[in-house]
Amino acid sequence: MATQTIFRSALSGPRLAKTANRSLLYLIAIAATVVFVFPVIWLISASLKPNVDIYRAPLNLIPSEVDWTPYEKVFRVTPIARYLLNSFTYALGGSAITLFFSVLASYGLSRHIFTGKRTFLTFLLIVQLVPQLVRVVPIYIMMSSLGLVNTQIGLILLYGVGGIAYGTWFLKGYFDSIPKDLDEAAWMDGASKFATIWRILLPTMVPGLAALLILQFIGHWNDFTTAAIMLRVPDLRPLTVGIYTLIGPDETDFRLLSTAALVNIVPVVVVFSFLQRYLVAGLAAGAVKR
Amino acid sequence: MTAALSRSTRRLERFAGGPWPFILPGVLLYLALSIYPILYQSYLAMTDMQVTSLSSAQWVGLENFAFLFSDSRFLDAIQFTLLFVLITVPVQYTIAFALALLVDQKLRGRIVFRLTYILPLAISSLIIGLMWRLLMHESAAGFINALLEQLGIGTIPFFSNPNWARFAIFFVNIWSSVGSTMVFLLGGLQTIDVEQLEAATVDGANAWQRFFLIKLPLMRQISGLALIFMFVGTFGIFEKILALTFGGPANATFTIGFYMFATAFGARGAWGTTAGLLGRAAAMGVVMFGVILIFVLLYLWLVMFEREEA
Numbered sequence: 126m127a128t129q130t131i132f133r134s135a136l137s138g139p140r141l142a143k144t145a146n147r148s149l150l151y152l153i154a155i156a157a158t159v160v161f162v163f164p165v166i167w168l169i170s171a172s173l174k175p176n177v178d179i180y181r182a183p184l185n186l187i188p189s190e191v192d193w194t195p196y197e198k199v200f201r202v203t204p205i206a207r208y209l210l211n212s213f214t215y216a217l218g219g220s221a222i223t224l225f226f227s228v229l230a231s232y233g234l235s236r237h238i239f240t241g242k243r244t245f246l247t248f249l250l251i252v253q254l255v256p257q258l259v260r261v262v263p264i265y266i267m268m269s270s271l272g273l274v275n276t277q278i279g280l281i282l283l284y285g286v287g288g289i290a291y292g293t294w295f296l297k298g299y300f301d302s303i304p305k306d307l308d309e310a311a312w313m314d315g316a317s318k319f320a321t322i323w324r325i326l327l328p329t330m331v332p333g334l335a336a337l338l339i340l341q342f343i344g345h346w347n348d349f350t351t352a353a354i355m356l357r358v359p360d361l362r363p364l365t366v367g368i369y370t371l372i373g374p375d376e377t378d379f380r381l382l383s384t385a386a387l388v389n390i391v392p393v394v395v396v397f398s399f400l401q402r403y404l405v406a407g408l409a410a411g412a413v414k415r
Numbered sequence: 416m417t418a419a420l421s422r423s424t425r426r427l428e429r430f431a432g433g434p435w436p437f438i439l440p441g442v443l444l445y446l447a448l449s450i451y452p453i454l455y456q457s458y459l460a461m462t463d464m465q466v467t468s469l470s471s472a473q474w475v476g477l478e479n480f481a482f483l484f485s486d487s488r489f490l491d492a493i494q495f496t497l498l499f500v501l502i503t504v505p506v507q508y509t510i511a512f513a514l515a516l517l518v519d520q521k522l523r524g525r526i527v528f529r530l531t532y533i534l535p536l537a538i539s540s541l542i543i544g545l546m547w548r549l550l551m552h553e554s555a556a557g558f559i560n561a562l563l564e565q566l567g568i569g570t571i572p573f574f575s576n577p578n579w580a581r582f583a584i585f586f587v588n589i590w591s592s593v594g595s596t597m598v599f600l601l602g603g604l605q606t607i608d609v610e611q612l613e614a615a616t617v618d619g620a621n622a623w624q625r626f627f628l629i630k631l632p633l634m635r636q637i638s639g640l641a642l643i644f645m646f647v648g649t650f651g652i653f654e655k656i657l658a659l660t661f662g663g664p665a666n667a668t669f670t671i672g673f674y675m676f677a678t679a680f681g682a683r684g685a686w687g688t689t690a691g692l693l694g695r696a697a698a699m700g701v702v703m704f705g706v707i708l709i710f711v712l713l714y715l716w717l718v719m720f721e722r723e724e725a
Contacts, residue, residue: 150517150520150522151522153517154517154518154522154525154528155528157514157517157528157531157532158527158528158531158532160590161531161532161534161535161590161594162531162534164546164547164550165534165538165546167550167558168546168549171549179556180554180555180556183555183556183557183558183561184558184561184562184565226440226441226444226445227441229437229438229440229441230437230438230440230441230442232437233434233435233436233437233438234434234438236434237433237434239433239434249442249445251711251715252446252449252450253449254643254644254647254707254711255449255453255647255704255707256647256648256650256651256672256707258651258653258672258675258676258703259453259651259700259703259704259707260449260452260453260456260700261675261676261679261680261700262456262459262675262679262693262696262697262700263451263452263453263455263456263459263697263700264448264452265679265680265693266455266459266464266469266693267448267451267452267455269469270469283448286444286445286447286448287445287448287449289441289442289444289445290445290449293441293442318437343537346539347537347538347539347540347541347542348539349539349540349541349654349657350653350654350676353680354679354680365539365541365542368541368542368545369541369545369657369658372545372658379549379552379556382545382549383549386542386545386546389538389539389542390537390538390539390542393537393538394534394537394538397534397536397537398530
């Protein structure tokens with residue numbers, strides 16, 4: 126697929142260059158990059174500025190001197206370290222549950238033909254389209270009657286189960302791309318289905334599993350709504366909910382808010398940047414396959 | 416007897432050896448937390464359930480719906496949410512298509528460009544709202560207003576003027592989600608047959624003709640999918656509103672999702688809403704689901720229509 130892309134670009138690229146002004150294209154591309162990246166850069170700058178600069182020199186991106194006070198303050202005064210740990214636990218726990226059930230379901234869907242399979246897959250896709258917000262009220266009541274409100278396991282369960290449809294769609298593509306001969310060879314050697322999945326198939330799709338894990342992790346890390354309704358105890362809050370409670374009636378402490386926001390943004394943006402090839406390929410594959 | 420037994424045994428074997436032992440555990444759990452809540456919500460919407468008395472809810476029939484459709488705040492929220500969708504979805508689609516075409520070109524560093532356009536996808540909606548609240552802040556500390564002031568244009572009351580507040584949330588929503596639409600459309604562009612474009616060029620088609628006569632029609636299916644995702648996603652907007660405008664000023668950016676959340680769980684006493692009314696919030700959830708269902712059915716109908724034509 127990559128070679129195809131390069132091949133096609135090589136054909137259509139120079140031709141377009143004749144008709145359109147190439148430098149204009151670069152100009153637009155760079156301008157768009159600025160629009161998308163600048164807010165985060167400004168946030169970093171605001172978090173490092175001395176307090177006087179906030180009002181006196183809001184346009185200066187390079188602080189007159191670097192002031193780490195808000196970082197110290199955010200970790201000392203607010204329980205943000207606790208929130209970080211919570212976010213990490215929920216995101217990882219949820220992703221692990223999703224991965225487990227999605228591997229099984231996508232294997233079943235990839236390796237078997239049955240009546241209504243296509244309809245079933247479309248059905249899953251459509252159900253998944255409905256935003257979580259639409260069902261927070263019944264979910265809250267259901268979890269409450271199970272005694273899972275204000276528990277970490279309750280939120281992890283919601284995250285994990287909520288990702289199964291997407292995960293199944295996502296991994297089915299990877300299973301489909303593995304030749305069935307591999308299964309048959311394993312079966313001939315007397316391996317069970319689970320052993321085949323675990324020892325033969327999964328090792329060949331590590332990039333796909335990693336991409337799904339990261340996508341799910343980022344999604345849970347960034348969730349606010351579900352965590353806000355499920356966890357009413359301050360100690361259990363994830364970062365997003367914790368940061369929201371930091372916003373006072375008026376957001377006077379720019380530096381503290383910027384810093385807190387960055388504590389949330391930086392880990393995922395770093396992961397995202399390093400692994401974006403996998404992620405984009407994964408997202409695009411999901412979109413194109415149907 | 417033995418025949419019946421062996422038939423059921425065979426059926427069991429086929430079941431155990433078939434796809435269902437693999438599919439069912441995950442899918443049943445998933446449906447229990449996706450389809451069941453939607454059904455359960457239609458029941459809840461007919462009760463007066465409150466957060467303080469989960470077990471002693473009374474059946475009230477359609478009272479909650481009757482209240483909602485005579486509640487001007489609710490009708491305004493629906494109206495604004497639909498306006499939001501109708502304005503931002505076409506704009507977002509157009510920008511996303513332009514960006515997809517751009518990074519589909521053989522530009523040096525297009526991987527970097529592509530990465531930066533999808534950067535907002537990695538950031539929490541709530542944090543995005545908070546970040547832009549600081550950037551658009553009306554005081555001298557807000558970057559945009561400081562810049563406009565410097566340029567001699569004067570400041571913009573992003574959060575105290577209803578129309579500017581609406582502009583602000585429209586802009587921020589497009590900024591944050593245009594990348595996912597771009598990825599979608601880029602995936603579609605990359606499946607277009609090169610030879611077809613080649614042939615068109617040989618026949619003398621220019622870049623515009625190739626776009627409108629070949630690329631755009633071939634992108635119809637994927638565009639439909641991208642549009643339905645945008646419609647549904649935008650219709651459920653809540654977290655960005657909460658962090659950016661808090662529904663204000665004077666309810667100018669009050670969406671149905673925000674109203675539902677505030678009614679059920681409270682949002683620092685959003686104006687005039689009473690928190691804890693789960694039955695009424697469930698009724699709002701039913702209305703939201705109904706609107707989404709209409710979008711989805713319309714989309715499916717169009718897809719079928721297309722298939723019959725072909």
